[in-house]
Amino acid sequence: MPQDKAADGTGRRLMHTRTVECNGYIRDDGLWEVEARLVDTKPFTQAADHYREELKPGDPVHDIRLRLAIDDTMRIHEAEATMQATPYPTCIDVEPILQRLVGESIGKGWREVVRRKIGRLEGCTHLSELLGPAVTTLFQTMSYGKDPEGRDSMDEQRNSGERPFFIGGCYSWRTDGPIVADKFPQFATKPAPRD
CATH class of the missing domain: 3.30.390 (Enolase-like; domain 1)
Incomplete structure (x- = not known):
């Protein structure tokens, strides 16, 4: 070559x-x-x-x-x-x-x-x-905890009542976005009004 x-x-x-x-x-x-x-x-x-x-x-x-x-x-x-x-x-x-x-x-x-x-x-x-x-x-x-197939699975995290550390860590995991509203509604916030 x-x-x-x-x-x-x-x-x-x-x-x-x-x-x-x-x-x-x-x-x-x-x-x-x-x-x-x-x-x-x-x-x-x-x-x-x-x-x-x-x-x-x-x-x-x-x-x-x-x-x-x-x-x-x-x-x-x-x-x-x-x-x-x-x-x-x-x-x-x-x-x-x-x-x-x-x-x-x-x-x-x-x-x-x-x-x-x-x-x-x-x-x-x-x-x-x-x-x-x-x-x-x-x-x-x-992100899936120490027991990802068991008590630390995403489903278990959803039901635990404790806010996962990754919420609020990036655009998709922002509290006013659709992903948090869908997967962790208890931590969702309303989107800020747009001008």
Whole structure:
């Protein structure tokens, strides 16, 4: 294939691939856990320099992982990062930085907490970016509760009388919208009058 032509005939050439994978778990100790991984690759060989060896196509430029464990109130009990592959040896110096988040709560003002606890030049841009999908994965992990086929199912949540944490969290789950009115009418509010 010529370097300036794509195999699919689009007139473009793949230069970079970023993959983000997140998995959420409920642990035997009752904590919720997320493992998140960011991998950057190039489809061409990258020459060696005095910081690292030559990278073949598909070898990771970045392979960054984080793990968070939280309780039902979204308070962080454990936080760790692992830099499996980095462009520079100094990148691994930031691995302990997530420990600063232990004891903090995920919720309103979360981004500000991260900015306050982890200075821009103390952390890793890619690790900070990975926190976003990790946290939203935690919300998805918790959404059906600890017993999704039983007492924590959506039907049971509907009948429990307790407001699920996801109500009011996005456009579809706004209290004045049709989804809350249908699925959780006890928490629905009337739409604001339009001008």
